[in-house]
Amino acid sequence: MKKNVLVIGAGGVAQVTAHKCAQNNDVLGDIHIASRTVSKCRDIIASIHEKKSMKVDGVLEAHALDALDVEATKALIARTGAQIVINLGSAFVNMSVLQACIETGAAYIDTAIHEDPLKICENPPWYGNYEWKRREACAAAGVTAILGAGFDPGVVNAYAALLVRDWMDETDSLDIIDVNAGSHGKWFATNFDPEINFREFTGQVWSWQNRQWTSNQMFEIRKEWDLPVVGASTTYMTGHDEIHSLSKNLDVPNIRFWMGFGDHYINVFTVLKNLGLLSEQPVRTAEGVEVAPLKVVKAVLPDPSSLAKDYTGKTCIGVLAKGRKDGKDAEALIYQISDHKEAFEEVGSQGISYTAGVPAAAAALLIATGEWDAKTMVNVEELPAEPFINLLNRIGLPSRVKDAAGDRDLAF
Amino acid sequence: MKKNVLVIGAGGVAQVTAHKCAQNNDVLGDIHIASRTVSKCRDIIASIHEKKSMKVDGVLEAHALDALDVEATKALIARTGAQIVINLGSAFVNMSVLQACIETGAAYIDTAIHEDPLKICENPPWYGNYEWKRREACAAAGVTAILGAGFDPGVVNAYAALLVRDWMDETDSLDIIDVNAGSHGKWFATNFDPEINFREFTGQVWSWQNRQWTSNQMFEIRKEWDLPVVGASTTYMTGHDEIHSLSKNLDVPNIRFWMGFGDHYINVFTVLKNLGLLSEQPVRTAEGVEVAPLKVVKAVLPDPSSLAKDYTGKTCIGVLAKGRKDGKDAEALIYQISDHKEAFEEVGSQGISYTAGVPAAAAALLIATGEWDAKTMVNVEELPAEPFINLLNRIGLPSRVKDAAGDRDLAF
Incomplete structure (x- = not known):
């Protein structure tokens, strides 16, 4: 059982995920949102309050973070007590956020493959270029890393x-x-x-x-x-x-x-x-x-x-x-x-952000309940589908x- | 009878006009080409020599000129002895070049209306906005100014x-x-x-x-x-x-x-x-x-x-x-x-520059021979058409x- 969520990123998808985490904060615990531009995190928090998305009273905080900075990310994970990190930042920060999770033991979730800003549209094997090279490190550290947990992939x-x-x-x-x-x-x-x-x-x-x-x-x-x-x-x-x-x-x-x-x-x-x-x-x-x-x-x-x-x-x-x-x-x-x-x-948020953001929150909930707490790096098709489908049916994506x-x- | 031509501008149309002037330099006398970027004038001169366009030996020179500067333009007209100025620079320089002609007595030819760089696509009356306001000044000075002497207008x-x-x-x-x-x-x-x-x-x-x-x-x-x-x-x-x-x-x-x-x-x-x-x-x-x-x-x-x-x-x-x-x-x-x-x-040059540039040279020739030396500001339809059509038949636009x-x- 893991709890306390750190959402990294403050775009349209992060807004959806943060709302869904707030709607389930009885299970997930504290909700933290971090982005380079802290005002965007505050806007999301204001939206969560406006829509009364918090299921129970609890922590909901904004943080400034450069997610390319592994040490800063580790420090924020430690300070917030987050055991689940949902990375919805730009595709360029995946590897630095994953590294921070491996070093702190926090579970990691993302929704898209890592990209090198200097290489546009790399050739397959995509996950083989960056993510899967860290699979053994995740397994050794007992870190759950769920790759591509949006709608597609996810x-x-x-x-x-x-x-x-x-x-x-x-x-x-x-x-x-x-x-x-x-x-x-x-x-x-x-x-x-x-x-x-x-x-x-x-x-x-x-x-x-x-x-x-x-x-x-x-x-x-x-x-x-x-x-x-x-x-x-x-x-x-x-x-x-x-x-x-x-x-x-x-x-x-x-x-x-x-x-x-x-x-x-x-x-x-x-x-x-x-x-x-x-x-x-x-x-x-x-x-x-x-x-x-x-x-x-x-x-x-x-x-x-x-x-x-x-x-x-x-x-x-x-x-x-x-x-x-x-x-x-x-x-x-x-x-x-x-x-x-x-x-x-x-x-x-519009429907495209919605379909990408709800599954990431669902993945966090399934890690929190233990059903998806794989203690290694996995893609979604390697995890039990039934609890995921049932949970999505309940939280907005039937x-x-x-x-x-x-x-x-x-x-x- | 006027002679010695100053071509202002060094784009595709100016290249055509300069070639045509060179092909008729027995009538037109010295040929000068001026532009802010003197290297472009030199390229045109090289092209004229390469194509052996000079009909007889004579003066063919490049000059650097900011045609928005009336004094500099007057000075160049005086220095070159040009009695005919063919303005093929940007549409923004028409009024300053015309002013230099009025003050020096040189004949003026252009191929398009004046434009104010701050006003895009002004409404009619187009010639009334700038050109025709100078008609009396041209008449008073006995200056021939032929407006719009390309193909269309022209x-x-x-x-x-x-x-x-x-x-x-x-x-x-x-x-x-x-x-x-x-x-x-x-x-x-x-x-x-x-x-x-x-x-x-x-x-x-x-x-x-x-x-x-x-x-x-x-x-x-x-x-x-x-x-x-x-x-x-x-x-x-x-x-x-x-x-x-x-x-x-x-x-x-x-x-x-x-x-x-x-x-x-x-x-x-x-x-x-x-x-x-x-x-x-x-x-x-x-x-x-x-x-x-x-x-x-x-x-x-x-x-x-x-x-x-x-x-x-x-x-x-x-x-x-x-x-x-x-x-x-x-x-x-x-x-x-x-x-x-x-x-x-x-x-x-390609055909579009050709059709615009040949008539401007024809206008210069008709000023040189006196047939179009109107001593005032005119549009082409006010001038005798027959010598113009006959000349164009001979020099490339039948x-x-x-x-x-x-x-x-x-x-x-």
């Missing part, structure tokens, strides 16, 4: 494990499908930091096909789906963290990730990319100003956090498995529908399944 | 005057049509300074309809034409200098300007404009760099001068008149076809006419 890893175990005897393919059918009402905006958003789509994309890494260009492979609730959806094959861990942990020859994009997004992206405006390499204007074009694009685009209040519509994220069961072809989709407006009303037997709630 | 003004005088008894409409059917081979590029290019299309566009100024949004009014040589062409109604002077000097109720744009250009323009990337107002990046997005767009786009060597295809610029002649409906198009590759081979009698060369 919940979809649990869906994939369930589908392979219970719905199939032999699984041919897993297709992870992420569609945002919502509308922010702006002519164009990215749903999260444009710099990170565009970086994801600038290079090659990787998929696991015929048990091999396969490379394509972004927006090269398009696929239409007919999904529950959101209906007909256009997606493109994209590289994504969980393809790597699932390809190692599940015996499935084809694992692909599909992200929904409208024609308008792709057109704007294509124009910006082809003109060189998504480059991180500085250019020099005729007046002698040196600036990376991508930074200027970021400066003119709407601040993603400003979108939440007007966001309407729904998201659908799921995993479609195809294979054979009892000697027959079989197909099953486990999925989750979230609503942008409901998310904003509950926790002040799952459903659609198979030959129909379309119904998923619970255990 | 040659099209002569076409318009001829059509109204010789092809119509009553003219209902003049449509000036400018189509570049060439290809530069880049994914996207502007044919001249992106800053100037995009500024032209950012605001309202003005046309003269039913004897009134009429305002529309850029890209609001589209029209397809079937033009000689270049064929089917998509154009959009645009504001343009010559609409103003023609509406004053010719008795025609409808005068419109149509610029050819492909869907690709419009898409890129629309994305950049809607994102705010064409703004001249500085934005501040997250890192604290202050920069106008338009300057960054300019920095990432190909340098227009780099396009010339690979440019292929043709331009078509003409004026279509509709009205009545001898009691019957009548229609006539006077037009000119230029070829990008031929222009580059002759003078090292005109044609298409009317009920057929499609044939135009000469007098």
Whole structure:
């Protein structure tokens, strides 16, 4: 049994996680929020009080922290007595925060792979580049480190494990499908930091096909789906963290990730990319100003956090498995529908932040109760899926399944 | 009879004009080229020597000049003995160069209206905003000032005057049509300074309809034409200098300007404009760099001068008149076809610079011979068209006419 949570980061996802931790602080104990910009932590705390998210009276504090500084992070863990650290900072701080956890014994949770700021969109094996190199150190220290515990990666890893175990005897393919059918009402905006958003789509994309890494260009492979609730959806094959861990942990020859994009997004992206405006390499204007074009694009685009209040519509994220069961072809989709407006009303963030932030709080709760306190480094598909799915059903992300037997709630 | 020419400016158009002056230096005398960046003048001089453009041995010199500095410009006019100044510098220097001419007695030629750098796309009356306020000063000093002596404005003004005088008894409409059917081979590029290019299309566009100024949004009014040589062409109604002077000097109720744009250009323009990337107002990046997005767009786009060597295809610029002649409906198009590759081979510039630069040299020649030495400020439609058309036929821009009698060369 572990308690007291330190949330690192103060963006839209951190806001959701902090609200969910507060709503369950009878189990989790003290809640601390740390970021380089302490005012953003205070804003989240104000939002938690405004929405009356604290289940019981308790500690809720803001801290200034440079999470690249391992010693400072260790000191904050010690000072707060946090036994669970939820790292929702930029992708660049994963390894320093993990190191602080290994040295203090605190459990570690994150939602996305580590990135080196100097290397854009590294090639697989993604977890092998940084995270898994620390697995033995975690095991030796008895430290629980849960990697990729957002929605995708995260919940979809649990869906994939369930589908392979219970719905199939032999699984041919897993297709992870992420569609945002919502509308922010702006002519164009990215749903999260444009710099990170565009970086994801600038290079090659990787998929696991015929048990091999396969490379394509972004927006090269398009696929239409007919999904529950959101209906007909256009997606493109994209590289994504969980393809790597699932390809190692599940015996499935084809694992692909599909992200929904409208024609308008792709057109704007294509124009910006082809003109060189998504480059991180500085250019020099005729007046002698040196600036990376991508930074200027970021400066003119709407601040993603400003979108939440007007966001309407729904998201659908799921995993479609195809294979054979009892000697027959079989197909099953486990999925989750979230609503942008409901998310904003509950926790002040839009649906995309909501789907990423709730599972991280769920992972913290399962560590607190001991069900996921693995004492080593794991990806979500290696942990028991049932308590996770049941907990998510209760705290805001109900799952459903659609198979030959129909379309119904998923619970255990 | 005037002689010795000072070309101010050293861009693509100036390069063409300088070559054409050199090809006719037996009439024009000494040729001087001045620009803030003297190395660009020297490059033009090297190009003139490389192409053996000097008709007879003579003076060909480069000078550094800030053309906003009236005293410095006067001093250079005096030092060079130039009696004809061809102003092809930025649109911001027109009034200072004109002032230097008025004070020294040199003849003045330009190819585009004056612009205040702080006022983007001013409303009509364009020539009335700056140029025509100096008309009396020119007349008093006996100074010849020919406004807008490129192709459009310039040659099209002569076409318009001829059509109204010789092809119509009553003219209902003049449509000036400018189509570049060439290809530069880049994914996207502007044919001249992106800053100037995009500024032209950012605001309202003005046309003269039913004897009134009429305002529309850029890209609001589209029209397809079937033009000689270049064929089917998509154009959009645009504001343009010559609409103003023609509406004053010719008795025609409808005068419109149509610029050819492909869907690709419009898409890129629309994305950049809607994102705010064409703004001249500085934005501040997250890192604290202050920069106008338009300057960054300019920095990432190909340098227009780099396009010339690979440019292929043709331009078509003409004026279509509709009205009545001898009691019957009548229609006539006077037009000119230029070829990008031929222009580059002759003078090292692409066809758009060629069509703008040759007429300015022709105007200088007609001042030198006395035919256009008006001793006051005039627009091209106020001058005799025949020697201009005949001279252009000889020096690289042959005109044609298409009317009920057929499609044939135009000469007098």
